[in-house]
Amino acid sequence: MRIDVVSIFPEYLAPLELSLIGKARQDGLLQLNVHDLRDFTTDRHRTVDDTPYGGGAGMVMKPEPWAQALAAVAADRPAASGPEPAPKPVLIVPSPAGERFTQATAHELAEEQQLVFACGRYEGIDERVMEWAADHFTVRPMSLGDYVLNGGEVAVLAMVEAIGRLLPGVVGNPDSLVEESHSDGLLEYPVYTKPSSWRDRDVPAVLLSGNHGKIAQWRRHEQYRRTAERRPDLLAGFDAGKLPRADRTAFADLGYDVVDGRLQRRPDSGGGQN
Ligand code: JD2
Numbered sequence: 334m335r336i337d338v339v340s341i342f343p344e345y346l347a348p349l350e351l352s353l354i355g356k357a358r359q360d361g362l363l364q365l366n367v368h369d370l371r372d373f374t375t376d377r378h379r380t381v382d383d384t385p386y387g388g389g390a391g392m393v394m395k396p397e398p399w400a401q402a403l404a405a406v407a408a409d410r411p412a413a414s415g416p417e418p419a420p421k422p423v424l425i426v427p428s429p430a431g432e433r434f435t436q437a438t439a440h441e442l443a444e445e446q447q448l449v450f451a452c453g454r455y456e457g458i459d460e461r462v463m464e465w466a467a468d469h470f471t472v473r474p475m476s477l478g479d480y481v482l483n484g485g486e487v488a489v490l491a492m493v494e495a496i497g498r499l500l501p502g503v504v505g506n507p508d509s510l511v512e513e514s515h516s517d518g519l520l521e522y523p524v525y526t527k528p529s530s531w532r533d534r535d536v537p538a539v540l541l542s543g544n545h546g547k548i549a550q551w552r553r554h555e556q557y558r559r560t561a562e563r564r565p566d567l568l569a570g571f572d573a574g575k576l577p578r579a580d581r582t583a584f585a586d587l588g589y590d591v592v593d594g595r596l597q598r599r600p601d602s603g604g605g606q607n
Pocket of ligand 1: 426427428429431452453454455456457475476477478479480481482483484485486488
């Protein structure tokens with residue numbers, strides 16, 4: 334996979350050289366290029382921003398440096414190797430107004446040949462850039478979540494790490510990816526390591542029992558408990574159709590009944606959550 338990132342703060346992307354993604358680059362699994370948007374300006378002051386039409390606070394990124402940068406990145410790629418034309422690269426534009434970036438998005442994007450990330454700053458990029466870019470790219474405005482960052486760089490670090498670890502050969506132990514894909518959209522179970530007693534706190538005894546069936550069930554029930562407590566929204570999408578009796582009981586204890594294969598919060602019998 335090839336990834337290009339355009340930013341006015343290219344040094345901000347330096348962490349991508351480290352650890353997992355850095356290793357993927359060294360191993361030739363990932364080709365990563367970071368570009369300075371200011372290199373695509375033509376004025377003496379290397380200007381990338383201007384005041385917003387219609388008024389309002391802050392500045393907006395000018396369109397022409399973006400078009401120059403993105404055209405250069407789109408032009409600089411290997412010719413189609415077979416009879417089919419090379420697919421358009423995907424242009425990901427981090428924005429608080431984007432579609433939510435999820436694990437499913439990461440999996441989709443990990444299948445692409447080339448990804449280009451456009452890191453905005455200030456109040457964002459002139460909207461016409463996204464319209465113009467649609468001729469050269471599949472354009473995807475993407476948000477990390479419902480909070481406001483100062484620019485796209487931190488979002489790109491997160492997205493590239495999430496995508497990069499899904500590339501074949503990047504994560505050292507593929508078992509961890511397989512386990513993840515079996516987690517059914519629930520939160521992870523809690524994990525423990527040695528010592529078995531630490532500052533008067535014991536590891537749950539079941540994990541020391543050697544009973545793999547009981548351990549698997551305990552972990553599943555911990556996933557249910559945590560998800561009901563912290564992310565009850567995730568339970569709406571959970572397929573409760575073929576749950577064993579003990580798991581239905583675990584959900585019943587958490588205040589959920591199975592109705593037509595879906596979890597349904599039992600009508601409140603008192604105060605707060607249980
Ligand atoms: C960004 C800004 C518009 C106010 C470029 C913020 C983001 N989940 C996320 N939150 N914020 C961003 C994000 C991404 C790119 C830019 N700003 C600042 N823009 C209104 C502030 C400028 C993502 N992904």
